[in-house]
Amino acid sequence: MQIEGKRALITGAAGGIGRAIAALYLRSGARLFLVDRDAARLDDVIGALAAEAPGRVDGCALDVTEEDAVHRMVSAAQESLGGIDVLVTSSGAISETEIEDMPLSEWRTILGANLDAVFLACRAVLPIMKRQGAGRIITISSQIGQRGAPRFTHYAAAKAGVIGFSKALAREAAPFGVLVNSIAPGPVLTSFNKNLRSETLDGTAAALPLGRAAEPEEIAGAALLLAASPHGDVFLGQTLGPNSGDVMP
Template identity: 35%
Template structure:
């Protein structure tokens, strides 16, 4: 079995389910030990068990990515329990669906705090270690909504545009330190978030499942949704490439072109 990440240590925030889980398992399959971080305790433990089933070590950390002190503790835990930190994946994210006229300041702040500020704080917590060892990989999970706005998702789009810009800027800051920084921009993936969107955007008389199928067929040129495993394969690519940095790559079946 090819193990390009053998004995490397990864942290995946938002790793309990969905895209984060897919990335955690892909990194483990490529040979990495994984600290799975999330607020959701039951799926957190289950994902860690799945990592161990692949023959890799796993640790779990309940963490709120809006709290700097918790993220600093998360990094210390990865170093103490798994022996280091080589790969940081920031996948923790939230979404809500409101028009700008309905959007409250609290709603705006919550989405921005988790998606944008959380990415910043997590990177800031990991950077002292990565800079000291003069190598590392940072992979941020943005969205195609970080390159193109969508109605009733202005705050979500703003947060993901911020992640794309932050990724590019940080990549340039640390480029001479052996650290790469890239972003994955998922398209339509069947996760909790997209179940909510399918429900919100269903036509009269349409079920959530029918709405989901319609969105796949009408929005994606390939006619099929993307998967957490797709995102995991791109994460492994970013984790193994020395000279790819500052990029935000869409995995969306041709939905967008930039």
């Protein structure tokens, strides 16, 4: 799959899925600008990947839910890479609360981290891609946004919003050569879910038709497909589901 020389901006790059996508892109020939709010973890990721490919990995730590920070992110990525061919929005947050116990602040935090951040990044990057006449935008949603889950009404609403947003943006951006798609993973073996209740985590893998959760590297392949040519050239407004069979549309 050809992404040799492509310039990729990846948010949430210190997380399990973001890091796996960054590593696969780098090994497939891309140049990277990586972003995460966790500066220490991001430094570790950039250091490890830069050791593999000196001069092809850069990045900065910031909060992608903040409008001014996103503008700084895009400016820095442009300066570093000379343009942006691929945007992957892999940042996010999760919590677990019954709706009657959920404060508005928690609702807004989860919506902001998972939906506002996608809107801000896409809005900032799209003009660049339109001027180039080409680009790929890949949002990371979730199977919970497709099927729902108790105690995750806020997260489900946010991720369903990401899917709907991606479909609408795909129609808006396609005439300019920009292809927008989403990836909706199922359970993935990362630290993202570490603060969820034990009863939620227990038995999750066994309930999946495949019988196990995914490794981050197994999600990254979908992101490579959607960024590559010619393999990803006719994917538009799609939601790919590497979810161990949890959702079968």
